[in-house]
Amino acid sequence: MGSLFSSSITLRKSVKISDDEFVQLRDFIYEKSGIFVDIKRKYLFESRFSKRLAQLSLSSFADYIKYLKFGPNKNDELKKLYELVTTNETSLFRDIKQLDAFRDNVLKEKLDQQRKAGKLELNIWSAGCSSGEEPYTLSILIHEVLRMEIARWKINITAVDLSQPMIDKAKKGVYGDYSFKTTPDDIKKRYFTEAPDGWKIKPAVTKPITFQQMNLNDGLALKRIARSHIIFCRNVIIYFDENMKKKVVNSFYDNLLPDGYLMLGHSETLHKVSQSFKPIFHPGTIAYKKEG
The missing domain is CATH 1.10.155 (Chemotaxis Receptor Methyltransferase Cher; domain 1)
Known part of the structure; x- marks a missing residue:
């Protein structure tokens, strides 16, 4: 969003x-x-x-x-x-510093934990996915980290947005040059194919992702989301008042598995919203960890 x-x-x-x-x-x-x-x-x-x-x-x-x-x-x-x-201003690999920190720290930690537990599965929730750039970016990052090992993993990325037209666009997975303004050229070549109206994401990247229209104000709908290891909700709660922020963040807390992470936009914070998460500081981002 x-x-x-x-x-x-x-x-x-x-x-x-x-x-x-x-x-x-x-x-x-x-x-x-x-x-x-x-x-x-x-x-x-x-x-x-x-x-x-x-x-x-x-x-x-x-x-x-x-x-x-x-x-x-x-x-x-x-x-x-x-x-x-809502105006869906977004792009692939938006906020590179945050994504680098996520890949090198949060994602690596979660994958290592799952390996040690003998559970090769990872659930991510992209809440406010707009036209799909964020969940596709996350899928690409996971492919880049796991490489050939990904065939052994069960990766699930649940991507939701308030706008049905945005969900429809996301499902098509076709993007113009503007969406690639912060995307490394080698990533674009590796994970997209040229199409008449832009660049289309490859099927391997779309496979782990499920798109659906959802209102974050719908508590019952939120409870139907599978328990997550990581939640991305970037540039969404900034538009909520304090009561709504607390309501949504509490729902995220309930959804997260123990030691799960909530990732917010660079201008967003849980200060005055929730004391239930421990802020973990990384270069370029803060990851909010559910302890216990």
Whole structure:
């Protein structure tokens, strides 16, 4: 999940939103997704949603709120709403320093532990996977570390996102040049094949990954995720308020196996959110460890 409400230039006249309408729409979004939108972003509601209102032939945000709550296609519109409130700014091998630290420390530790326990399996949860770049990057890193040994392992990467269109894009596994801006050339050549509309990920990389649409505000859905050795949730909880952060992080804690790790984005922290994890400092990142 990338930055919230990335503004864009549009020639369409924005529909004005009143303070009361903003609060109603903000609260509806929060109730459904856990994403909290600050009043300072009110003008971005106007620029982002005006085109959608025109498509629906709605003249006001009050009408749009009624449509979301009572319209005949309210469930489909909820998916559109999720697209409007999240901008999926991501790329393959995003934040190289963190990934290097993950590979050389967290991943190595987990693989060594599993070998010693005689359990050649590893479960990773990518929570907020956007269009798939993160879980594919993790799969590539595991392939790079295990090499031929990977045939003996059972690797499971569960990748979830709020947006169904992002999940659909992720399943296709085809990316343009922008997605490779921080990807080493040798990795691109080794794990992708050229396609008419970009570069397609090779089947060996996709094999361990299961994609599904999921709302992190849905506690029951979260409980259905298999217990994880490692959870990646980067650039997601930054959009939650304190209560939602605690709710989601507690769910991550419950999901993690003993001594499992939670990896957050470089600008995110568990400070004031949870005391249940031990921060482990590595060059380029902090890994939050569930002890016991």
